Amino acid sequence: MNIVDINDRDRQMLELLAQGASNRSIADSMGYREGTMRVYLHGLYRKLGVGNKTSAVIWYFDRLKEEGRVAEGLPAVEALVAQEESFGDIALRQDPLSALGAMSMFLGAYGRVWEVGNRLKGVAVDPKTDQRRRQSRQLWEALLKGDFAYGKRLFDEDQVARLLVDSPADCVLLACLLRIGGFTRAADRVMGQLVRRKKGRPGISAKEVALVTSLRDALDSREAGALAALHRLAVENSVKPFPRHAAMASLFWVYRALKDIDRARATANALCAEAEAVRQQLHAMGERPLYRDASMPQPSSPGAKATPSRQGKTAATRLAALVS
Amino acid sequence: MTATTRFLAESPSIDLLQGLEPRLAQMDRRELAEGLAPVLVRLQERLPDAERARVAESAFAFCRRLYSNGRSGDGLALARSVLAQSILADDAALERRASSVCGLLAADTADVVGAIDYQARALALADASRDPTARATAWNNIGLAFGVAGNYSLAVQCYRRALTAEEQVPGAVRSRYTASNNLSIGLYLTGDFAAALRFGELALQAVDPSFVDENPHSAILLRRNLARLYVSAGRMAEAAEQVAEVAVLAAKSSSPRSLIAAATTRATYELATGHTDIALTRLEEALERARGIPATLRDTLGCVIHAEEAAGNAERALVRLRELSDHVYRFAVDRALDHLELAALCEGPSRGADARQEQARARLVSHLRPPGEPEEWKAFQRLSVAAVLRMDNTGWHGLRVGALTKALALACGCAPLQALEIGLAAELHDIGLASVPEGILSRKGALNGAERGLLERHADAGAEILRDDRHPRILMAREIAKYHHARWDGAGYPSRVGGKFIPLHARMCAVADAYDEMVCGLGAHRAMTMNEALEALRRESGGQFDPDLVNRFEAVIRDETADRGIDPSTTAGLESFQELVNSLQEDRGFL
Numbered sequence: 016m017n018i019v020d021i022n023d024r025d026r027q028m029l030e031l032l033a034q035g036a037s038n039r040s041i042a043d044s045m046g047y048r049e050g051t052m053r054v055y056l057h058g059l060y061r062k063l064g065v066g067n068k069t070s071a072v073i074w075y076f077d078r079l080k081e082e083g084r085v086a087e088g089l090p091a092v093e094a095l096v097a098q099e100e101s102f103g104d105i106a107l108r109q110d111p112l113s114a115l116g117a118m119s120m121f122l123g124a125y126g127r128v129w130e131v132g133n134r135l136k137g138v139a140v141d142p143k144t145d146q147r148r149r150q151s152r153q154l155w156e157a158l159l160k161g162d163f164a165y166g167k168r169l170f171d172e173d174q175v176a177r178l179l180v181d182s183p184a185d186c187v188l189l190a191c192l193l194r195i196g197g198f199t200r201a202a203d204r205v206m207g208q209l210v211r212r213k214k215g216r217p218g219i220s221a222k223e224v225a226l227v228t229s230l231r232d233a234l235d236s237r238e239a240g241a242l243a244a245l246h247r248l249a250v251e252n253s254v255k256p257f258p259r260h261a262a263m264a265s266l267f268w269v270y271r272a273l274k275d276i277d278r279a280r281a282t283a284n285a286l287c288a289e290a291e292a293v294r295q296q297l298h299a300m301g302e303r304p305l306y307r308d309a310s311m312p313q314p315s316s317p318g319a320k321a322t323p324s325r326q327g328k329t330a331a332t333r334l335a336a337l338v339s
Numbered sequence: 340m341t342a343t344t345r346f347l348a349e350s351p352s353i354d355l356l357q358g359l360e361p362r363l364a365q366m367d368r369r370e371l372a373e374g375l376a377p378v379l380v381r382l383q384e385r386l387p388d389a390e391r392a393r394v395a396e397s398a399f400a401f402c403r404r405l406y407s408n409g410r411s412g413d414g415l416a417l418a419r420s421v422l423a424q425s426i427l428a429d430d431a432a433l434e435r436r437a438s439s440v441c442g443l444l445a446a447d448t449a450d451v452v453g454a455i456d457y458q459a460r461a462l463a464l465a466d467a468s469r470d471p472t473a474r475a476t477a478w479n480n481i482g483l484a485f486g487v488a489g490n491y492s493l494a495v496q497c498y499r500r501a502l503t504a505e506e507q508v509p510g511a512v513r514s515r516y517t518a519s520n521n522l523s524i525g526l527y528l529t530g531d532f533a534a535a536l537r538f539g540e541l542a543l544q545a546v547d548p549s550f551v552d553e554n555p556h557s558a559i560l561l562r563r564n565l566a567r568l569y570v571s572a573g574r575m576a577e578a579a580e581q582v583a584e585v586a587v588l589a590a591k592s593s594s595p596r597s598l599i600a601a602a603t604t605r606a607t608y609e610l611a612t613g614h615t616d617i618a619l620t621r622l623e624e625a626l627e628r629a630r631g632i633p634a635t636l637r638d639t640l641g642c643v644i645h646a647e648e649a650a651g652n653a654e655r656a657l658v659r660l661r662e663l664s665d666h667v668y669r670f671a672v673d674r675a676l677d678h679l680e681l682a683a684l685c686e687g688p689s690r691g692a693d694a695r696q697e698q699a700r701a702r703l704v705s706h707l708r709p710p711g712e713p714e715e716w717k718a719f720q721r722l723s724v725a726a727v728l729r730m731d732n733t734g735w736h737g738l739r740v741g742a743l744t745k746a747l748a749l750a751c752g753c754a755p756l757q758a759l760e761i762g763l764a765a766e767l768h769d770i771g772l773a774s775v776p777e778g779i780l781s782r783k784g785a786l787n788g789a790e791r792g793l794l795e796r797h798a799d800a801g802a803e804i805l806r807d808d809r810h811p812r813i814l815m816a817r818e819i820a821k822y823h824h825a826r827w828d829g830a831g832y833p834s835r836v837g838g839k840f841i842p843l844h845a846r847m848c849a850v851a852d853a854y855d856e857m858v859c860g861l862g863a864h865r866a867m868t869m870n871e872a873l874e875a876l877r878r879e880s881g882g883q884f885d886p887d888l889v890n891r892f893e894a895v896i897r898d899e900t901a902d903r904g905i906d907p908s909t910t911a912g913l914e915s916f917q918e919l920v921n922s923l924q925e926d927r928g929f930l
Contacts, residue, residue: 124928132930137712220902296754
């Protein structure tokens with residue numbers, strides 16, 4: 016419920032903002048100077064408790080809807096959103112992994128962040144770690160894809176004991192897979208081993224244990240508290256990326272299982288936003304995580320030598336000249 | 340000898356090494372590296388047994404020559420090649436000798452970590468061969484490396500191990516003599532005079548004339564140490580005996596080092612017998628000589644300061660003290676920079692040929708390749724561990740602070756990779772500690788003004804060692820090294836910056852650094868539990884530390900300990916804290 020009082024000037028500004036007007040044109044049509052207008056607009060944002068134009072407009076649409084008088088000619092917010100298919104829709108139609116595609120490398124353990132981090136630390140990856148990485152990625156991709164049978168296969172092949180020693184975090188993923196896939200007894204067995212291990216030595220954090228237990232309660236007894244706990248794990252900043260990403264992906268499947276399509280869609284969107292945020296962070300550090308060169312290679316004509324891109328070619332020749 | 344074996348044994352490598360020896364003084368580092376290149380190439384492939392043994396012998400002789408000329412760094416590449424050859428040929432005895440030579444050379448170039456690595460390898464090989472003398476030698480060398488790092492208590496432990504290793508071996512053994520000699524000197528430096536005297540006398544019993552001929556300088560050091568110990572015990576007649584012995588030995592070897600050692604020994608005795616003026620004149624002379632040999636300057640200046648104090652010249656003692664502190668500072672910084680230059684030389688032979696071309700290459704490479712580790716990062720890390728070793732027996736203070744700083748940066752909302760960079764840069768925050776005399780670092784009580792001044796210079800020394808600016812991480816590390824003792828209220832050092840003018844990463848590191856020192860009981864602190872240390876941080880919040888960061892740091896520690904089931908209120912010191920740091924260091928598939 017919106018309880019903020021808005022006066023005529025505010026309303027006029029909001030109308031103009033909703034039409035997509037720039038600061039200058041709002042100033043012109045209201046008869047102020049641009050600087051003054053900016054001050055008024057920021058006063059308005061503060062009053063509404065929003066940070067920018069877009070959120071102000073969304074606030075305004077909500078207000079209109081509450082007042083029951085959606086302005087003539089302006090579609091409702093849902094209608095606006097529903098016009099475009101979001102990431103969440105594709106994820107619902109297929110599965111999050113297919114929707115994410117290459118972007119899935121920014122989520123989950125041993126993804127691109129780990130690879131870049133290793134390079135920055137100057138750590139060479141030994142074969143054993145590489146094997147663990149592959150195993151972990153497979154589990155993570157199975158969780159995104161909804162390939163719960165993969166978890167069951169691992170369980171049936173008695174891989175749990177090995178996983179527990181090699182990489183306890185992967186066991187957490189396995190427990191999630193089994194739980195969501197409905198393999199209740201298998202999931203209980205894995206969880207029992209996880210919790211027992213916790214007493215002896217560290218390896219599994221309290222948050223990871225909370226993830227598996229709240230997932231169990233949310234699915235089995237449909238407790239509201241468990242769902243809230245899972246949600247907290249997925250959104251709180253103090254939670255490390257591993258349980259956070261796993262909680263996000265699990266939450267998507269939980270909402271889907273509960274037939275709460277809207278929340279499942281929103282969760283998938285949040286997952287996509289997280290991947291995008293990680294990609295941008297990498298980009299800000301000077302990485303080009305998805306591609307290094309945007310040039311389109313020319314088709315090779317028979318007889319002619321393949322020509323590298325201009326920039327690459329000059330750089331390569333300069334480097335060759337310097338080295339020689 | 341048949342024609343074939345003669346051909347094999349007379350290797351061109353040996354001729355080359357012998358040819359290089361007389362020209363050593365005229366060759367600089369690069370020329371020598373170029374001269375040695377053919378030998379290194381030859382050593383890359385497996386040589387026949389006879390040739391290998393002879394080439395190794397002459398290579399070791401060459402390294403010894405370089406070591407005694409103070410150019411150990413230049414011999415390191417050669418010793419490493421012999422080591423590689425011994426591994427190729429699967430020759431364990433040669434491998435042990437080569438690693439021990441590598442270790443001695445590395446220790447002399449300030450690379451204590453590398454030295455201990457090599458010596459540990461030699462020790463493992465000695466263990467495998469069940470040779471007690473070899474084991475004792477390896478322990479001796481590890482002790483020497485710790486001595487170079489300035490951690491005499493660890494060095495003393497190693498020498499003790501060396502002595503126990505060869506208890507059962509009868510007769511005069513060289514390594515027993517060396518170990519008890521070193522042990523005596525180490526104990527003298529840690530202040531345990533009674534035990535030092537006992538082991539000094541033991542070394543005297545174990546001595547054999549051949550050992551003295553082989554290494555007269557160590558015999559002189561033994562006598563000097565004994566003379567000092569007798570003087571401090573008031574046994575003047577015995578002291579006089581040792582002084583006379585030193586004079587004889589020094590006259591025989593007549594190297595400048597020996598003459599300086601003889602002069603300081605004599606002066607110590609004269610001071611004790613009240614001939615202050617003669618002692619001062621003698622020391623002035625020795626000081627002039629010592630200025631030419633940086634390695635001896637420190638000890639000589641120490642003697643001069645004592646003498647001036649005894650003569651009641653407080654002013655002049657202070658001037659000498661300042662000279663001593665400048666010397667210690669410069670010596671440490673220059674040695675660190677020299678080590679970095681050496682590391683760069685080892686990594687890429689093309690480097691350093693032309694500075695402008697170099698820069699162009701570096702720029703181009705940074706355009707073409709994604710950003711990675713700075714080229715000499717490993718060398719920096721080694722230097723920082725070596726610098727911290729004299730304060731923290733584990734040498735891991737830097738790594739722990741790095742892990743804590745990274746966690747704090749993440750909690751402050753830095754992007755993961757940014758936090759990783761900050762954490763890595765924070766590992767080097769105490770790299771400048773190499774410039775602080777070890778006596779000050781190992782002292783438990785409060786420091787006086789002059790000593791504090793010496794300690795405070797480590798921030799500048801760190802910035803000077805990290806002056807290379809080809810990589811943003813090194814720039815960040817320099818800022819951290821310079822400002823990690825700046826206080827939020829502006830009363831810190833080196834410059835009086837305060838508040839948000841202190842770089843954020845330096846403020847983060849300051850909190851983590853203080854926390855680690857308190858929990859581990861480093862410096863003047865006693866070891867506290869994790870909770871007590873948090874309380875202490877909170878008391879200084881707004882004074883020494885950024886209050887916002889202290890709050891976040893507290894949240895990080897509380898969160899992590901709860902998450903891992905670690906009880907932060909019970910044990911003081913490293914045990915459970917190390918568990919916490921381990922969990923922060925684990926990458927768990929992220930960072």
